[in-house]
Amino acid sequence: MDKKIIVITGASGTGKTTISKYLQDTYHIPSVITHTTRLPRVGEKDGIDYHFETKDSFLKNHYLERVEFSGNWYGSSEESLNKTWEKYDAASIVVDTKGAISYKEKYGNQAVVIFLEVDLDTVTKRLAGRGDDINRLKARINSDEFHRDLNIPSELRGKCYKITNNNIEITKESVNKILNIEKIK
Structure with missing residues (x-):
């Protein structure tokens, strides 16, 4: 079996770490x-x-x-x-979109990229719910990197899976489907 790296990307607050933990807990896929x-x-x-x-x-x-x-x-x-x-045959990693592009370019089909997105209001509420300092929160939301990571970069269009993570249970179902498509278990 081909080794796989599941690359989880998207802006802050979209649920990347939650999905990485889900892969670990449910499928015993460790994080790099x-x-x-x-x-x-x-x-x-x-x-x-x-x-x-x-x-x-x-x-x-x-x-x-x-x-x-x-x-x-x-x-x-x-x-x-x-x-x-x-x-392990599969591992996961949480990176920004720039990192996701690097993994896709280096590993091709071995890199399964999952792009998570949510609307800006939901992201803002999630980040505020983490208890971050309000000024740090504003700086993060206004940063170039945050805005870059809100959208799939052109280098990954058609080469990644996109999940809108407004409901974690639906998102987990989508992740399960991706693992089946990619034959990762």
């Missing part, structure tokens, strides 16, 4: 562990929550996508994906 140079938060463990790196060790990996956020680097590496594929 990403890398960061930020310090672990209380309760976070290296190799489980992230690969916690120094700036030097971070640069030794081959990244499909990486970003700098608040002075720290975050990225998903080929090394981490290959390590996951050693044990």
Whole structure:
């Protein structure tokens, strides 16, 4: 069987992490562990929550996508994906649309891209419900990246599955159908 990477993308608040957790809990499809140079938060463990790196060790990996956020680097590496594929036939990863394009270009049909969307009002309510600071919330919603991730980029049109996530149960059914189409179980 071909190894698969389920790439979950879309704007903040569309349910990407929820779907990644659903794949883990229901189908035992693990998330690829990403890398960061930020310090672990209380309760976070290296190799489980992230690969916690120094700036030097971070640069030794081959990244499909990486970003700098608040002075720290975050990225998903080929090394981490290959390590996951050693044990599992399928894995998932949550990335922005730029990252999703990188995965699709590198892995072709092995990359199953799921684009999640919701209307702006719903996203705003969900993000506010997370308890984020209102100024950070406004900055996020007004950011270029947020607006970019609200729509399927031209590079992924016709090459990804789009789910409007207004109801999590209907969204889970749609994910189940995609797994059947792609023969991932």
